Amino acid sequence: MDGDSVKLIGFWASPPVLRVKWALALKGIEYQYVEEDLSNKSDMLLNYNPVYKKVPVLVHQGKPLAESLLILEYIDETWKQNPLLPHSPYERAHARFWSKFVDDKCVPTVIAAFSKGGEEQQKAAEEARENLKMLEVGLEGKRFFGGDKIGFVDIAIGWLPYWIGIVEEIVGMNLIDADSMPKLNSWFHAFLDIPIIKECMPPHDKLLNHTKAFLQVLTSSSSP
Amino acid sequence: MSKANNVILFGFGVSPFCGRVKVALAEKGVSYEEREEDLCGGKSEQLLKYNPIYQKVPVLLHDGKPVLESSIIVTYIDEVWPSNPLLPNCAYERAKARFWTDYIDKKVFDTARGIWLSKGGEEQEVAKKDFIEILKQLEEALGEKDFFGGDSFGYVDVIAIPLTTWFSACEKFGGFKVEDHCPKISAWTKRCFQRPTVVKSLPDPENVYQFTIQFRKMHGL
Numbered sequence: 001m002d003g004d005s006v007k008l009i010g011f012w013a014s015p016p017v018l019r020v021k022w023a024l025a026l027k028g029i030e031y032q033y034v035e036e037d038l039s040n041k042s043d044m045l046l047n048y049n050p051v052y053k054k055v056p057v058l059v060h061q062g063k064p065l066a067e068s069l070l071i072l073e074y075i076d077e078t079w080k081q082n083p084l085l086p087h088s089p090y091e092r093a094h095a096r097f098w099s100k101f102v103d104d105k106c107v108p109t110v111i112a113a114f115s116k117g118g119e120e121q122q123k124a125a126e127e128a129r130e131n132l133k134m135l136e137v138g139l140e141g142k143r144f145f146g147g148d149k150i151g152f153v154d155i156a157i158g159w160l161p162y163w164i165g166i167v168e169e170i171v172g173m174n175l176i177d178a179d180s181m182p183k184l185n186s187w188f189h190a191f192l193d194i195p196i197i198k199e200c201m202p203p204h205d206k207l208l209n210h211t212k213a214f215l216q217v218l219t220s221s222s223s224p
Numbered sequence: 225m226s227k228a229n230n231v232i233l234f235g236f237g238v239s240p241f242c243g244r245v246k247v248a249l250a251e252k253g254v255s256y257e258e259r260e261e262d263l264c265g266g267k268s269e270q271l272l273k274y275n276p277i278y279q280k281v282p283v284l285l286h287d288g289k290p291v292l293e294s295s296i297i298v299t300y301i302d303e304v305w306p307s308n309p310l311l312p313n314c315a316y317e318r319a320k321a322r323f324w325t326d327y328i329d330k331k332v333f334d335t336a337r338g339i340w341l342s343k344g345g346e347e348q349e350v351a352k353k354d355f356i357e358i359l360k361q362l363e364e365a366l367g368e369k370d371f372f373g374g375d376s377f378g379y380v381d382v383i384a385i386p387l388t389t390w391f392s393a394c395e396k397f398g399g400f401k402v403e404d405h406c407p408k409i410s411a412w413t414k415r416c417f418q419r420p421t422v423v424k425s426l427p428d429p430e431n432v433y434q435f436t437i438q439f440r441k442m443h444g445l
Contacts, residue, residue, distance in 0.1 A: 067326055070323055071319070090291070093296050097296055100296070
């Protein structure tokens, strides 16, 4: 039975774990969730992901998988209901491209924008805004990246504006706003409005406090 | 060979990322037009138009529509021309193939650059140590199989084999031999180079070495 054979090892505040939770929820897959203490990683996690020792790890019928974007592809191929990736190879290539773009380009520049100081921060913030603005190309006049319904890209990148909003509160800097990125802003609000998406999100205040601590570590390790 | 399907590859001779796409197209028997970009002199308007975000090669243009990022392009090729499949059938094995592709992409080329584009000294020694550890990890993934794909040449083999054309430059600048540390990787490399599709698609390691010499000069090394 699916419920017995799907296990997700995660951490409540982790965006890559959230991606997998969304995918499992959208497909209606029952699973056992195991919360990992990242400051004291379990033997189970180290056995299942010896290369990176990170969450998420999806274990299906005893076989472990790591790296959230490829876990999403595995989920989509194994459980065919509510497909996440589009049908055509060209559209699929696009979906993979935008998901990778967020991880490779947006995330590092957003982190730099929030963790650096002075002039470096201004420069990083500008770069982050440019990268985020580019995401509007991927939306191409659609309601969601997946079209009328959410799809692979939406659940791959939907966490980012939420996290950015949290950090904007802490740092007092604005990266996404309705004026400069109207399409991205609309998409973000429409995405978060979806009940199944909202249900999986970590609580706002808990995440705010956790992120404050995380940012402190980041800024103290990047200062001279 | 299937008839040319209006397939154009914007590439650069020694690029291992372009090499992947060439090997994939050759494995599928797809004819294509190659457009060599002058990455050092000035990128073409077409490249900048089709890849405005990264402005990099490879770009595959199929019936006028661009596909970007080498591993995404290889997957696209596998999906559009499904004969002689590169990815395995089983979803779990496919996920493993994607995992090792992602690992290779994160680690191999950048670490290698730390060897061939280095002044030497401590920095280069660290890069060498990391590089050998990465290759040993890949040896573990290969295990006793002939190819990463198992009995047959597959997706991860396509992704990884072009990078080996840069090993000679690393060995010469770093003063080591991959074969001494990772004999299985060396054996796998030789096995892959028995395939005509690989041989005709990839540059001579000597040409790659000459390129690194020129590139180093451009960077004052």
